[in-house]
Structure formats: structure tokens, C-alpha cells
Amino acid sequence: MLTPDKQISITSDGIKLLKKAKEDNIETVWDRHDAQQPQCGFCEMGLSCRICIMGPCRIDPFGEGPQTGVCGADADIIVARNLCRMIAAGAAAHSDHGRDLVEVLEAISEGKAPGYKIRDEAKLKLLAGEYGVETKDRDALSIAGDLAHSMMEDYGMRRKKVNLVSRAPIQRQKVWEKVGITPRGIDRETSEMMHRTHMGVDNNWQSLLLQGLRNALSDGWGGSMIATEVSDILFGVPSPKPTMVNAGVLKEDQVNIVVHGHNPVVSEMISLACQSPELLEKAKKLGANGINIAGVCCTGNELLMRRGIQMAGNHLMTELILSTGAVDMMIVDYQCIMPSIGKVASSYHTRMISTSDKAKFPGMEHHEFHPDNAQKKAMTIVEMAIENFANRKELFIPVKPQEAVGGFSVETIINALGGTADPLIDAIKQGKIRGAVGIVGCNNPKITHDYGHVTLTRRLIENDILVVDTGCVSVANAKAGFKVPSAIEMAGPGLKEICGALGIPPVLHLGSCVDNVRILVLVSALANALGVDISDLPVAGSAPEWYSEKAVTIGVYCVASGITTHLGPMPPVTGSKNIVELLTSGLDDVVGATFKVEPDPEKAALLIRHHIEKKRAGLGLDARGVE
Ligand code: BF8
Ligand code: SF4
Numbered sequence: 001m002l003t004p005d006k007q008i009s010i011t012s013d014g015i016k017l018l019k020k021a022k023e024d025n026i027e028t029v030w031d032r033h034d035a036q037q038p039q040c041g042f043c044e045m046g047l048s049c050r051i052c053i054m055g056p057c058r059i060d061p062f063g064e065g066p067q068t069g070v071c072g073a074d075a076d077i078i079v080a081r082n083l084c085r086m087i088a089a090g091a092a093a094h095s096d097h098g099r100d101l102v103e104v105l106e107a108i109s110e111g112k113a114p115g116y117k118i119r120d121e122a123k124l125k126l127l128a129g130e131y132g133v134e135t136k137d138r139d140a141l142s143i144a145g146d147l148a149h150s151m152m153e154d155y156g157m158r159r160k161k162v163n164l165v166s167r168a169p170i171q172r173q174k175v176w177e178k179v180g181i182t183p184r185g186i187d188r189e190t191s192e193m194m195h196r197t198h199m200g201v202d203n204n205w206q207s208l209l210l211q212g213l214r215n216a217l218s219d220g221w222g223g224s225m226i227a228t229e230v231s232d233i234l235f236g237v238p239s240p241k242p243t244m245v246n247a248g249v250l251k252e253d254q255v256n257i258v259v260h261g262h263n264p265v266v267s268e269m270i271s272l273a274c275q276s277p278e279l280l281e282k283a284k285k286l287g288a289n290g291i292n293i294a295g296v297c298c299t300g301n302e303l304l305m306r307r308g309i310q311m312a313g314n315h316l317m318t319e320l321i322l323s324t325g326a327v328d329m330m331i332v333d334y335q336c337i338m339p340s341i342g343k344v345a346s347s348y349h350t351r352m353i354s355t356s357d358k359a360k361f362p363g364m365e366h367h368e369f370h371p372d373n374a375q376k377k378a379m380t381i382v383e384m385a386i387e388n389f390a391n392r393k394e395l396f397i398p399v400k401p402q403e404a405v406g407g408f409s410v411e412t413i414i415n416a417l418g419g420t421a422d423p424l425i426d427a428i429k430q431g432k433i434r435g436a437v438g439i440v441g442c443n444n445p446k447i448t449h450d451y452g453h454v455t456l457t458r459r460l461i462e463n464d465i466l467v468v469d470t471g472c473v474s475v476a477n478a479k480a481g482f483k484v485p486s487a488i489e490m491a492g493p494g495l496k497e498i499c500g501a502l503g504i505p506p507v508l509h510l511g512s513c514v515d516n517v518r519i520l521v522l523v524s525a526l527a528n529a530l531g532v533d534i535s536d537l538p539v540a541g542s543a544p545e546w547y548s549e550k551a552v553t554i555g556v557y558c559v560a561s562g563i564t565t566h567l568g569p570m571p572p573v574t575g576s577k578n579i580v581e582l583l584t585s586g587l588d589d590v591v592g593a594t595f596k597v598e599p600d601p602e603k604a605a606l607l608i609r610h611h612i613e614k615k616r617a618g619l620g621l622d623a624r625g626v627e
Contacts, residue, residue: 009316009449011479013247016398017320026344028319033445045575046079052199061575071199079576080205081197083552084212086571088193090553091215093335094514095155095186095223096358097263101230102151104265107371108234109145115269115375118144119236127229131163144233151226155186162186162222164229169524171533172562176217179590181210181560183218186226190215205579213560213591220520220557227514231302235268238407238511240416240504241308245478247317248401249310250326254292255283255389257382258312258321260341261333262512264302266355266369267295269378270331271303276379283386291382296321297336298471298512304406305511314450314472315547316443319344326395329385334359336442336548349391353381404478405485406509408468410521416502421529423498424466428538431622432494435538435612436466438510438519439473440554441546444569450476452544452568452601457482459605461506464492465612466499468522471513472545482507516554520561530619535562535592538615540608544568544601555595564593564611566604571597 008030009015021028042048042058049069050056057069059078068074073081107113118124118140125135128143131150135143154162162183165173176182183189193215196202202211232238250256257274259267273279274291283291294312295303303309312321319341321327327350330341334356342363345352352364360366369377417423427433437460443449453476457467461482469477481487483505488496491506499506510518519541527534541558543551545568558565573579583595596611598604609626617623 007448007451010451010454011246011449013313013399014317014320014449017247017317017323017396020396020398021320021323024323024347026319026323026347027340029316029338029340029445032340044572046082046572047075047575049073049078049081051081051197059575073203076205076576076578077203077208079573079579080208083571083573083579084193084197084208084215086549086552087212087215087556088190090549090551091219091223092190093550094219094227094553095190097335097514098223098227098230099155100263100265101227101234102148104234104371105144105230106148109141109148113371113374115272116234116371118233120233123229123237124233127233130166151230154222154226157185157188160184162218164225165217165221167521167524168221168561169527169533172527175533175562175591179210181214181217183214183222186218186222189218205576206582209579209582213556216553216556217560219553220517220561224514225517225520228511228517231264232409235264236306237411238305238409239412240405240407243304243308243404243406244310244401245404245475246399246402247312247321247324248397248399249292249294249312250321250324250397251290251292252326252395252397253289255288255290255328255386256326257291257293257385258296258327258330259293259299259303260296260318260330260337261299262297262302262335262514263333264299265371266331266333266374266378267299267303269369269374270382271307271309273378273382276382279379279382279386282383283389286386286389288386288389291386298514299333301471301474301512301515305409305509305515306407308407310401311475311478314443314475316445316449322348322350324396324398325349325393326397328388328392329353329381331355331381332359332361332364335550337361349388349393351384351388402479402481404483404509405505406474406478406483408508408510410518410525413508413522414525416504421525425526425529427494427498429621432464432498433466434464434494434609434616434624435540436468437540437542437608438516438558438563439467439469439477439542439544440471440513440516441543441551442472442548444545444547446569447545447599450479450545453477454480455601456542456544456605457507458490459602460608461491461495463605463609464494465609466495467507468510468519469507470510470515470519474509474511477507478509483509513550513554516558523561523563532619533562533592536615536618538612538619538621539563540611541565542604542608544604559587559593559595560591562592564596566596566598566608568599568601568604570599
């Protein structure tokens with residue numbers, strides 16, 4: 001749903017770079033999206049199935065053609081299976097990312113990861129306590145080894161429930177037990193989801209979807225939570241830091257290295273290499289005034305959160321940023337990396353480097369990073385980037401960078417509040433802050449780039465709703481200027497007063513997509529302080545421009561955790577009335593939250609505000625009319 005004038009992006013760097021890319025004959029995601037029109041209507045409704053080769057099959061939505069696949073599966077079963085496989089894929093992606101971090105933690109404890117270390121011992125000990133690992137009179141490395149092994153058990157089948165589920169309010173845990181969706185093992189739930197959706201296994205759409213909820217919870221309270229917590233242990237708990245965002249963060253006179261992907265394991269080493277005196281000296285010799293590291297997508301967000309490193313853009317900027325001609329090297333790990341970018345880079349001097357044994361791409365040089373070689377490899381790769389500086393041709397850096405503040409972990413939010421969540425709760429009780437919304441997720445070429453994020457955010461803060469954001473939204477909102485303290489001028493009077501007193505912006509950057517678990521931890525703290533369940537809170541989630549399977553899983557674990565969640569694009573479920581009804585209203589009786597689908601962010605803001613006021617009334621707080 002592009003805006004009425006079919007604008008491709010609301011951002012000035014996006015618009016200018018798209019023009020430049022066109023002049024350079026670069027094919028972009030928007031061209032390929034156009035070339036795919038019309039997209040398959042059966043697939044859009046979730047009504048096509050290619051799970052086995054008696055098919056592929058499709059159900060006629062008009063009731064005139066076949067109403068079952070060759071095996072006899074009807075629309076409900078086919079739609080449920082397709083959705084559940086999206087959940088499984090998203091959970092697998094996040095949780096495998098978490099697994100890689102646990103392996104680094106183990107390698108550190110064994111002395112096999114030179115350059116990596118335990119940066120936050122307090123967090124290590126906190127997690128060790130939660131996992132029942134002895135900490136008294138033990139050194140950090142041996143605690144780390146035991147914690148890594150205990151976390152590995154969370155991935156398997158030796159536990160009755162994933163360990164960090166116990167962080168949820170007790171009322172919520174009881175809901176999961178009653179419904180039978182407490183996640184048992186992280187890999188177990190994904191594997192069982194794939195099993196159940198094989199031809200001839202679970203053919204009840206309700207029980208398929210319940211397993212979908214359990215699978216998503218195994219990500220939110222399992223794999224993603226482990227990813228975030230271990231990243232904090234290894235690289236530090238984020239704290240607020242000033243930074244800059246948009247394509248203007250690339251520097252004409254410095255070597256520009258852009259990191260892309262999701263896992264900070266490689267990019268943290270690259271960031272350290274960029275500070276090496278030896279490499280800085282080499283850059284100087286070759287005519288560069290320094291080495292500038294910038295991020296795109298969630299790897300960038302991970303570095304921004306902990307090091308204040310600048311963000312060049314979000315998902316739909318990843319091709320365009322190369323058209324600046326100023327990127328000397330792009331280094332990728334995995335997830336959300338369009339396979340097109342190697343080809344885009346071939347029109348410029350940019351060297352493209354892939355680093356993960358599980359993610360190779362056309363048009364990229366593969367330099368595989370592992371915990372034992374990462375430190376050395378990072379030095380080699382950064383040196384290659386420096387040497388490429390001389391090969392630059394014409395540069396086009398279209399805008400000046402925008403200031404922003406990032407790095408709000410739950411720990412720092414609570415610190416900013418003076419050590420407890422009470423001031424935030426008081427502000428909510430007094431109605432100065434009506435509630436809070438987590439806006440998360442991607443860009444999607446079906447929607448004007450960043451229009452959904454920025455419009456929704458603006459409307460919510462204007463109406464005294466605190467916004468926290470992650471992933472690609474966080475870059476959109478930073479570019480829009482919502483993340484400087486003076487942005488309180490765009491907020492309603494109550495939110496302005498509270499944020500002004502605390503010296504924080506009205507929109508807080510909570511990190512990458514796995515960092516959505518910080519939202520789970522934050523709402524759990526609020527619910528516990530009020531003695532209620534998460535589903536009673538005046539909070540909501542939203543993914544206005546989502547595209548990925550990971551976003552589906554995030555949406556599902558938010559709803560299963562009691563957070564009503566808005567989606568911009570409709571998921572591929574409209575082929576089953578039963579499933580649409582369950583997701584948009586029936587789940588209220590099961591987990592106390594539902595999905596709300598609304599492509600127009602102006603209308604979505606009203607829906608969300610209405611939901612928040614209803615929850616306020618439920619808590620006995622004053623509630624406003626919404627129009
Ligand atoms: O994990 S928000 S486009 S970059 S999937 Fe991807 Fe979506 Fe961006 Fe981060 Ni999340
Ligand atoms: Fe067709 Fe059934 Fe095979 Fe799906 S599982 S492709 S509906 S026969």
C-alpha cells in the first residue's frame with residue numbers, strides 16, 4: 001500500500017539515492033517488485049500448498065474449483081500449515097543466532113576465542129543465578145562454561161520448560177500452562193512444528209496454531225532472549241549514547257566499512273580492528289583520514305546500542321547505500337541480506353564480504369569467521385577495505401547526518417527512572433503517559449519506505465503514548481528526528497513533561513529484532529509492579545511494514561505473551577475465515593490478546609489508542625475517548 005502519490009520513500013536520502021541508482025542503471029527491490037506483479041493471489045491468501053509432490057495444490061477461494069488439496073487438506077488446514085511454517089522459520093532464524101552466541105561463550109570459557117571476553121560479569125552472574133549455575137568463589141570463565149552448557153540444554157529436550165520462561169509474570173505462566181503452550185525446548189518446538197505440518201500429521205487447524213504459539217514462545221522467551229542476554233554478557237549491556245543516522249554518515253575522506261546482518265559476533269571484531277593504531281596508520285598512508293564503520297539492519301543496531309556506531313540505513317536502504325559509491329567494503333553475516341546486493345556492488349568499487357558458514361551470496365568474496373580466527377581475520381578484512389579506498393570513483397553522499405540517541409536497555413531505562421519502574425507507573429496511573437507501544441519490524445516495498453513507522457510513531461507520541469522501537473523501525477524513527485531530547489516538542493503535554501524531566505526522547509531505541517525480548521522483560525516488570533498480567537497493561541505492539549518470517553514469529557510471541565499487536569501488511573491467512581477470526585478476536589479468550597491488521601498507519605494509530613484506553617479502563621484508570 002504505497003501512499004496515494006505512489007511515493008517510494010519518505011526519506012530524502014532514499015529518494016535521492018534511488019534517483020542516482022536509476023541513473024546508474026541499478027535494478028532495485030522496487031523494480032523487481034514491479035516485475036512480479038500481479039503476485040499470486042492463492043499464495044497471498046495462504047491457499048497454495050507445496051508441502052508434498054502429490055501437489056502442488058491450491059484451493060479456489062470463490063468456491064467454484066477444488067476445495068481440498070490432493071491429500072484432502074482443506075483451506076483451514078493449508079492456511080494453518082503455511083502460517084505455522086513461517087513461525088518455525090522465524091523461530092529457527094532467531095534461535096540459531098542465539099546458538100552462535102552460546103558457542104562463542106563456550107569457546108571463551110575454553111580459551112579458544114582470542115579477542116572475545118566477558119565484558120559484563122554482573123550480567124553473567126545474574127544469568128548464572130537464573131540458570132542455577134554456582135557462582136560463589138568461581139572465576140568468570142568457569143561460570144561462563146557452565147552457563148553455556150546449561151543454555152545448550154534449553155535448545156534440546158531435557159527440560160520441561162525453557163528456563164527463562166520463569167521471567168514472565170506468574171499469571172502469564174499459568175495461562176501458558178492452562179492452554180498447554182509452555183515452550184519446552186527451543187529446537188524441539190521448531191522441529192515439532194515442522195513434523196506436525198508434514199503431510200498426514202496434525203490436521204486440526206486449532207491444534208496446529210496452538211503449537212505455532214508455543215513455537216513462537218520458544219523464540220521470544222528462549223532463543224531470542226538468549227541471543228540478547230549473551231550479547232550483553234560478551235559485548236556489554238547497552239546504555240544511552242549519541243549517534244548519527246542516514247546515508248550522510250558515510251564520510252568522503254575516510255575508509256567506509258558498512259556491516260550488515262544480525263549477529264554482532266563478527267561486527268564487534270571488525271569494530272575493534274577499525275580502532276587498531278596499525279590499521280589507522282595504514283589508512284592515513286593511503287590518503288584516508290580514518291576508518292569509518294557504519295551499520296545497516298540489525299547488525300548495525302547491535303553496534304549502535306553498545307558503541308554508538310552510526311546507522312547508514314534500514315532494510316530498503318541496503319541496496320541504495322551502495323549507490324553512494326562511498327562504501328569501500330560491505331561485510332555481511334546473515335538474515336535480511338538481499339541476494340541482489342553483490343550485483344549492485346559490481347557497478348561500484350565496493351568489495352562485498354560474506355563471513356558466515358551458513359550464509360553465502362552471489363557476487364561476494366567469502367571469508368569465514370569462527371571464534372578462534374575472528375580477531376585475526378577482522379584485521380585482514382579491514383586492511384583489504386583500506387586498500388580499496390584508492391579505487392573509488394565518483395561519490396554521491398546526498399544528505400547531512402541526523403543526530404539521535406540509542407542504547408536503551410531495560411537496565412538503563414530503569415536507571416533513568418531512578419532505579420525502579422515506579423515513576424513510569426505513576427505517570428501511567430496519573431494519565432500523563434497513557435501507555436506504551438513497541439513498534440518493531442521491517443520495511444517492505446509494498447509500502448512507502450518508512451511511511452508506516454514514522455506516521456504511526458508521530459500519532460502515538462502526540463497522544464502521550466511512549467514509543468519504544470527496534471529493528472528497522474528504529475532507524476526510520478531516528479532519521480525522522482524522534483530520538484533527540486528536543487523531540488519532546490512533538491509529544492503530547494504529559495509525555496513531554498515526563499520525558500523532559502528525565503532527559504530522554506519520547507521514542508526509545510531498544511535495539512535489534514532479537515532485542516524485542518527487552519520489551520518482554522520491560523512489560524513483565526510493569527505487570528509485576530502492578531500485580532497484574534501483561535495482557536492487563538495499557539500497551540501494544542505494532543509492525544507497520546513487516547516482511548519477514550522472523551517478524552511473524554515476533555508478532556505471535558508478543559500476542560501469546562498478552563500484548564495485542566497491530567500488523568500493517570496482512571499475513572497470508574485470508575483464505576481461512578476461521579483462522580482470521582481466531583487471530584483477530586478468538587485469541588482474546590485464549591491468551592488475552594489478538595492481532596489487529598490495518599495497512600493505513602493513521603487508522604492504526606486510532607485502533608491502538610482505543611485499545612490502550614480500554615486497558616486503562618480495565619485497570620480502573622481514567623480513560624479518554626478516541627477520535
Ligand atoms: O531482524 S526489522 S528487515 S533487519 S527482520 Fe530484517 Fe525486519 Fe529489518 Fe533485523 Ni528484523
Ligand atoms: Fe497438496 Fe496435500 Fe501435498 Fe499439500 S500436502 S501439496 S495439499 S497433497
